[in-house]
Amino acid sequence: MTAETLVELKDLQVHFPILRGVLVDRVVGHVKAVDGVSLSIPRGSTYGLVGESGCGKTTLGRALLRLVEPTGGTAVFDGVDLTALGSNAMRTMRRRLQMIFQDPLSSLDPRQNIESILTEGLATHGIGADRAARRALVGETLDAVGLPRWALSRYPHEFSGGQRQRIGIARALVLSPDLIVADEPVSALDVSIQAQVLNLLATLQADRGLTYLVIAHDLAVVRHICDTVGVMYLGALVEQAPSAELYTRPLHPYTRALLSAVPVPDPDVEDRRERILLTGDLPSPANPPSGCRFRTRCPWARERCAQERPELRTLAAGHTVACHFAEELE
Amino acid sequence: MALLEVEDLGVTFRGDREVRAVDGVSFTVDAGEVTGLVGESGCGKSVTSLALIGLLPKQNTRRVRVDGRALFDGLDLLRADTRTLRDIRGREIAMIFQDPLSSLNPVVPIGVQVAEVLVRHRGVSKAEAQRRAAQLLDRVGIPDPNRRLKEYPHQLSGGMRQRALIAMAVACRPRLLIADEPTTALDVTIQAQILELLKELVREDGTAMIMITHDLGVVAGLCDRVNVLYAGRVVESAARRPLFAEPVHPYTIGLLNSIPRLDAGQGARLTPIRGSVRDVLPWSQGCAFAPRCDRAVEECLAGPPEITGDPHSFRCVNPGVGVDLEEVR
Ligand SMILES: Nc1ncnc2c1ncn2[C@@H]1O[C@H](COP(=O)(O)OP(=O)(O)OP(=O)(O)O)[C@@H](O)[C@H]1O
Ligand SMILES: Nc1ncnc2c1ncn2[C@@H]1O[C@H](COP(=O)(O)OP(=O)(O)OP(=O)(O)O)[C@@H](O)[C@H]1O
Ligand SMILES: [Mg+2]
Ligand SMILES: [Mg+2]
Numbered sequence: 297m298t299a300e301t302l303v304e305l306k307d308l309q310v311h312f313p314i315l316r317g318v319l320v321d322r323v324v325g326h327v328k329a330v331d332g333v334s335l336s337i338p339r340g341s342t343y344g345l346v347g348e349s350g351c352g353k354t355t356l357g358r359a360l361l362r363l364v365e366p367t368g369g370t371a372v373f374d375g376v377d378l379t380a381l382g383s384n385a386m387r388t389m390r391r392r393l394q395m396i397f398q399d400p401l402s403s404l405d406p407r408q409n410i411e412s413i414l415t416e417g418l419a420t421h422g423i424g425a426d427r428a429a430r431r432a433l434v435g436e437t438l439d440a441v442g443l444p445r446w447a448l449s450r451y452p453h454e455f456s457g458g459q460r461q462r463i464g465i466a467r468a469l470v471l472s473p474d475l476i477v478a479d480e481p482v483s484a485l486d487v488s489i490q491a492q493v494l495n496l497l498a499t500l501q502a503d504r505g506l507t508y509l510v511i512a513h514d515l516a517v518v519r520h521i522c523d524t525v526g527v528m529y530l531g532a533l534v535e536q537a538p539s540a541e542l543y544t545r546p547l548h549p550y551t552r553a554l555l556s557a558v559p560v561p562d563p564d565v566e567d568r569r570e571r572i573l574l575t576g577d578l579p580s581p582a583n584p585p586s587g588c589r590f591r592t593r594c595p596w597a598r599e600r601c602a603q604e605r606p607e608l609r610t611l612a613a614g615h616t617v618a619c620h621f622a623e624e625l626e
Numbered sequence: 627m628a629l630l631e632v633e634d635l636g637v638t639f640r641g642d643r644e645v646r647a648v649d650g651v652s653f654t655v656d657a658g659e660v661t662g663l664v665g666e667s668g669c670g671k672s673v674t675s676l677a678l679i680g681l682l683p684k685q686n687t688r689r690v691r692v693d694g695r696a697l698f699d700g701l702d703l704l705r706a707d708t709r710t711l712r713d714i715r716g717r718e719i720a721m722i723f724q725d726p727l728s729s730l731n732p733v734v735p736i737g738v739q740v741a742e743v744l745v746r747h748r749g750v751s752k753a754e755a756q757r758r759a760a761q762l763l764d765r766v767g768i769p770d771p772n773r774r775l776k777e778y779p780h781q782l783s784g785g786m787r788q789r790a791l792i793a794m795a796v797a798c799r800p801r802l803l804i805a806d807e808p809t810t811a812l813d814v815t816i817q818a819q820i821l822e823l824l825k826e827l828v829r830e831d832g833t834a835m836i837m838i839t840h841d842l843g844v845v846a847g848l849c850d851r852v853n854v855l856y857a858g859r860v861v862e863s864a865a866r867r868p869l870f871a872e873p874v875h876p877y878t879i880g881l882l883n884s885i886p887r888l889d890a891g892q893g894a895r896l897t898p899i900r901g902s903v904r905d906v907l908p909w910s911q912g913c914a915f916a917p918r919c920d921r922a923v924e925e926c927l928a929g930p931p932e933i934t935g936d937p938h939s940f941r942c943v944n945p946g947v948g949v950d951l952e953e954v955r
Binding site: 348349456457458459486487488489490491492494495498513514515516517519520521543553554555556557558559560561562563565566567571573574576577578 | 666667769783784785786813814815816817818819821822840841842843844845846847866867870871880881882884885886887888889890895896897898899900902903904
């Protein structure tokens with residue numbers, strides 16, 4: 297089965313200018329938040345993007361929806377290059393690409409009741425013949441995310457964190473999008489609630505054939521819900537593989553360090569495991585290291601790593617890695 | 627006798643509405659041992675630790691009532707006068723918070739802040755304190771400590787700041803270290819470094835530690851004894867291995883079943899706990915967890931359940947038999 301591709305990013309770039317100046321700002325450099333990312337997401341699947349704080353995950357997701365403007369590369373969605381669309385065409389297109397956010401409370405207007413939050417997008421996009429039709433659609437969506445109908449007349453602060461995240465999901469879902477970009481959808485939630493939301497996302501995908509781009513720093517969460525996982529470091533992908541494969545056979549030193557650092561709720565595993573402790577911190581994306589960006593923290597770095605930036609190479613079916621020495625380290 | 631013995635600690639906030647944030651919590655901490663307090667947001671972890679060292683906002687006013695006992699080497703911290711407490715804090719008991727920025731002074735260089743602790747509590751000279759501060763930064767893994775000493779908190783990364791805070795906390799070789807979510811704001815690779823550092827401190831200095839976290843993975847790797855809190859009470863308490871191998875309280879079991887694990891079979895559906903922490907019953911009427919509990923029976927609503935069992939204790943009238951973790955894998 298060859299699945300149809302819904303999203304295809306080619307060499308996507310987002311460079312933010314760094315401005316300095318007393319009277320007139322001048323550009324003194326660029327933060328290379330996303331620096332040449334290529335990936336594709338088959339329709340109906342879930343792609344997970346992981347990496348440490350500041351590596352560019354959110355910026356990538358926002359660039360795909362053109363909530364920030366890409367400074368290079370292309371983002372093709374269902375055959376249409378979004379980066380070439382005019383703003384009107386993009387606004388129309390946006391119904392099909394929705395985003396849900398980490399902190400549901402700050403992304404919901406506290407003065408709007410739930411009904412108004414959910415019908416706002418419908419009105420913007422002219423969905424639903426009349427008020428009754430919209431109400432019906434909103435009601436169905438509430439059912440789908442497991443919220444009671446009486447929620448409609450309430451306000452965001454009257455709900456718990458997990459319920460608020462359901463409201464955020466409902467707001468995206470009511471527009472019948474093809475793609476949902478979920479930026480840290482559960483990281484602000486209590487542990488016991490995270491599973492409710494993760495299960496809901498899975499059910500909705502099964503029922504509606506949704507495609508997800510899930511951005512998360514929690515590798516266990518990503519592994520649980522994603523078909524393919526991409527690991528980002530300083531604005532670029534360093535490894536990409538089918539989820540099961542990435543976790544059983546990580547090839548990039550960074551992926552290996554990342555996996556070895558995740559605490560597992562099992563004393564036996566914790567006592568036995570070997571940690572690859574990285575030294576130092578993430579370098580600044582305004583001034584990334586030469587050659588391989590990970591080399592300054594890589595326990596296996598050699599001379600070549602400082603000179604030559606490793607390209608993503610395919611080492612197994614669907615498994616690509618950007619490391620000169622991946623084979624040797626295995 | 628353990629270094630710290632907390633008995634029936636209770637904290638009530640009085641406002642328009644009384645909030646019993648901590649409701650009869652007991653646990654002990656021994657030297658060279660890590661005791662974990664684990665539970666979800668709002669269950670009373672931070673309030674417990676702040677009450678112990680007298681740092682609750684308005685702790686000594688009528689707005690806050692603290693009851694119970696907390697014997698630190700025989701001295702009841704809850705009844706100690708302000709001066710005694712101030713003396714103990716920083717020298718014998720030190721605390722590390724989740725957000726290092728808010729616990730560091732933004733306009734004072736890191737080195738001065740670390741040195742100050744030594745001058746205040748150990749009475750060493752300023753020059754000597756500076757020298758020791760550099761050693762401390764080095765010990766917590768801050769590269770180029772002599773340069774870093776002159777820097778301000780905002781010039782350090784999150785991981786570095788947390789290290790600086792740990793350096794301050796251990797400057798006087800405290801006997802008890804209280805760490806409240808010390809790694810929650812950090813990336814996993816940095817978290818791994820910090821946890822390693824804390825383990826080393828406990829091992830090498832024989833420091834006693836209270837580790838507050840919501841992450842059962844962190845607990846599994848670090849804590850000798852674990853107390854699971856729900857709505858201000860300890861609902862299960864056991865040594866680390868039995869707690870994970872044979873959890874008996876439905877809440878603990880529920881937590882373990884609801885977290886995705888890195889080493890679990892993929893795609894398996896998670897079993898969430900239904901409802902949310904908002905669906906609580908006051909303990910006075912029965913088990914606070916009953917409204918969310920799959921094993922709830924009528925007796926759960928018959929009054930507050932007692933905690934039973936030693937050394938593996940739990941507060942439940944219809945305990946589970948524990949998850950078979952082999953099967954989950
Ligand atoms: N509008 C902006 N202007 C300038 N720099 C920005 C802007 N937005 C993001 N950045 C920078 O781009 C880099 C990537 O940020 P981004 O928010 O995408 O990271 P992230 O991977 O989502 O991190 P986190 O896990 O913390 O959410 C960071 O260095 C950030 O400071
Ligand atoms: N000053 C205060 N006045 C009134 N209620 C308070 C006060 N401080 C805390 N509380 C309440 O006490 C309860 C316990 O709070 P605490 O901060 O100890 O939770 P926690 O377990 O540390 O949660 P988290 O994981 O979110 O840090 C909460 O319900 C909180 O709302
Ligand atoms: Mg982000
Ligand atoms: Mg807290």
